[in-house]
Amino acid sequence: MTTEIRERAGKSKDIIKKDGKTFFEFTNRTTAFDGVKKDEFAHKGEICCKLSAYWFEIMESEGIPTHFRAFVPPNTMEVKHLEIIPVEVICRNFVAGSLLRRHESGDAVPAGIEPRLGAKILDPIVEFTTKFEAVDRPIDHEEIMKNGWLRREELDSIAECTRKVNNIMKRRLSDKGIILADFKIEFGKNSAGEILLADELGTPDGCRFWDLDSYENGEIVSLDKDVYRYDKGDLSDVYQRIYQRICE
């Protein structure tokens, strides 16, 4: 008899351990504002799983190691077992979200950045936030190292890898008329201590996607979870459309 162990991995995914293998199941659960807003949307899990598989395969082909092993239709992927590094990595090409909120509550934005929704950031920023606290907060390199989560050279290599992932996604999305405004990624370590790209990738849950034509006409049209966060449209419709634009 095979036993299956299921546990929650973050707010929208489950981890399943079965026959010595590890699987990520992408559910339809949707949350925003650190879990304050919660709902379920049809097909969301399937779309985010297929998009992640699509992007992980691209990263592997570009020489970036990931935890992806295989897509298991409709909404599951087999992954390599990793110990997740307890920080989230955020990369920003345009001003939005918490960067703007931090500025509005008195924090200075990094030099050279205009604190306006939609302003382009010429030299993309890579930032870290906590992962396992009730509310994510920005964390600096010193605190990450003091907690023993990463060494300096590991932090540097994660930042460099994040910039590579950014360049690969940004270029491919721009060919499809989509701006990658910002995104969040996670990394994990395997038993040999190697750092691999983990979690999910290039989904509308973890990225801000904006329609390029609309942006050039002075309007920000969100093709991501902001439609749910700010009640700007039907999430299932928007996710289906972004999936088709990226993958078909």
Ligand code: UDP
């Ligand atoms: N993000 C995410 N999970 C989080 C926090 C952020 O996927 O727990 C993504 C978010 O969708 C956006 C990017 O990371 O694409 C930057 O998010 P930001 O820090 O601006 O915070 P938010 O406005 O999402 O609260």
